[in-house]
Amino acid sequence: MAQSIYTAEALKAELNSKGCRMTPQREKILKAFQELPEGEHLSAEDLYHKLQAQNENISLSTIYRTVKMMARMGILRELELAEDHKHYELNQPRPHHHHHLICVKTNKVIEFKNDQVLSISQKVAEKYGFQVLDCELRIVGISPEGQRSIF
Amino acid sequence: MAQSIYTAEALKAELNSKGCRMTPQREKILKAFQELPEGEHLSAEDLYHKLQAQNENISLSTIYRTVKMMARMGILRELELAEDHKHYELNQPRPHHHHHLICVKTNKVIEFKNDQVLSISQKVAEKYGFQVLDCELRIVGISPEGQRSIF
DNA sequence: CTGTGTGCAAAGAATTTGCACCAAA
DNA sequence: TTTGGTGCAAATTCTTTGCACACAG
Numbered sequence: 388m389a390q391s392i393y394t395a396e397a398l399k400a401e402l403n404s405k406g407c408r409m410t411p412q413r414e415k416i417l418k419a420f421q422e423l424p425e426g427e428h429l430s431a432e433d434l435y436h437k438l439q440a441q442n443e444n445i446s447l448s449t450i451y452r453t454v455k456m457m458a459r460m461g462i463l464r465e466l467e468l469a470e471d472h473k474h475y476e477l478n479q480p481r482p483h484h485h486h487h488l489i490c491v492k493t494n495k496v497i498e499f500k501n502d503q504v505l506s507i508s509q510k511v512a513e514k515y516g517f518q519v520l521d522c523e524l525r526i527v528g529i530s531p532e533g534q535r536s537i538f
Numbered sequence: 539m540a541q542s543i544y545t546a547e548a549l550k551a552e553l554n555s556k557g558c559r560m561t562p563q564r565e566k567i568l569k570a571f572q573e574l575p576e577g578e579h580l581s582a583e584d585l586y587h588k589l590q591a592q593n594e595n596i597s598l599s600t601i602y603r604t605v606k607m608m609a610r611m612g613i614l615r616e617l618e619l620a621e622d623h624k625h626y627e628l629n630q631p632r633p634h635h636h637h638h639l640i641c642v643k644t645n646k647v648i649e650f651k652n653d654q655v656l657s658i659s660q661k662v663a664e665k666y667g668f669q670v671l672d673c674e675l676r677i678v679g680i681s682p683e684g685q686r687s688i689f
Numbered sequence: 690c691t692g693t694g695t696g697c698a699a700a701g702a703a704t705t706t707g708c709a710c711c712a713a714a
Numbered sequence: 715t716t717t718g719g720t721g722c723a724a725a726t727t728c729t730t731t732g733c734a735c736a737c738a739g
Binding site: 690691692693694695696697698699700701702703704705706707708709710711712713714 | 732
């Protein structure tokens with residue numbers, strides 16, 4: 388099952404099985420996400436700077452290529468929050484998925500968890516023969532602060 | 539309640555109450571979405587071409603400005619499907635919200651409905667004092683076809 | 690009239706791509 | 715040695731913005 392591959396060795400094996408290669412860059416990117424506290428997520432740019440701060444010079448192009456690849460492998464989950472760029476985080480095994488409550492006016496984002504959502508997703512995916520990599524309930528609305536503003 | 543404003547008159551009233559104005563462009567954009575079959579959605583570009591085809595020349599800028607505004611008013615829902623641009627559709631009253639099952643490999647999108655998701659959303663939003671405009675369960679995974687492809 | 694909305698063209702931001710060189714397997 | 719990966723810079727794509735003119739209230 389793809390979503391529990393977290394060691395560098397396992398990543399290498401997974402890559403090789405697809406005719407792809409392990410590289411220092413890929414290993415460091417994986418490590419960066421593993422070191423991230425639960426609930427945090429990075430944009431490509433964030434990751435780039437985080438690595439720079441650790442004296443790891445990996446180009447932005449490689450980062451974009453790698454995170455997209457890892458998302459397709461089910462290692463990372465790709466989040467679309469209110470901003471206009473994607474964020475990534477490790478795709479946790481089933482019980483840790485979390486969801487988002489987003490304000491259209493203030494762009495405020497609240498995270499929450501919910502087990503029912505997970506089982507619903509599982510059931511729906513099964514019906515269509517899909518293998519679930521990720522599920523996310525996005526509730527879009529207006530926060531208390533937003534309700535006060537005219538526009 | 540914002541989400542049931544569908545007539546041009548109601549839109550006008552809603553706009554005026556906020557110091558905004560009704561325009562032919564806004565009316566035509568609303569109409570375009572109303573004519574859309576249930577379950578279909580348009581990108582800004584799609585909408586632009588659809589209007590062109592009806593000999594309605596509305597600029598892309600106006601379209602972008604208008605759909606974003608209508609989404610913030612709760613008239614349209616903004617969808618982030620697998621592609622890298624947003625799609626819009628009329629925001630149906632509660633029981634019609636639908637959700638998406640998306641394949642990361644083939645970009646195939648399947649729509650489905652689920653009442654439980656709706657009540658979960660309502661409950662969560664209430665807890666944080668949010669007014670719900672829209673909710674969407676996004677299940678990301680690999681379709682049967684995708685499972686066959688190497689990458 | 691007053692100020693909001695529109696169209697145009699230009700600017701921006703995020704992401705992707707072509708290509709020469711580098712390095713896993 | 716072969717083929718996939720990386721870095722760089724340029725190109726794309728989607729979206730936003732400044733400004734002059736048009737028009738709704």
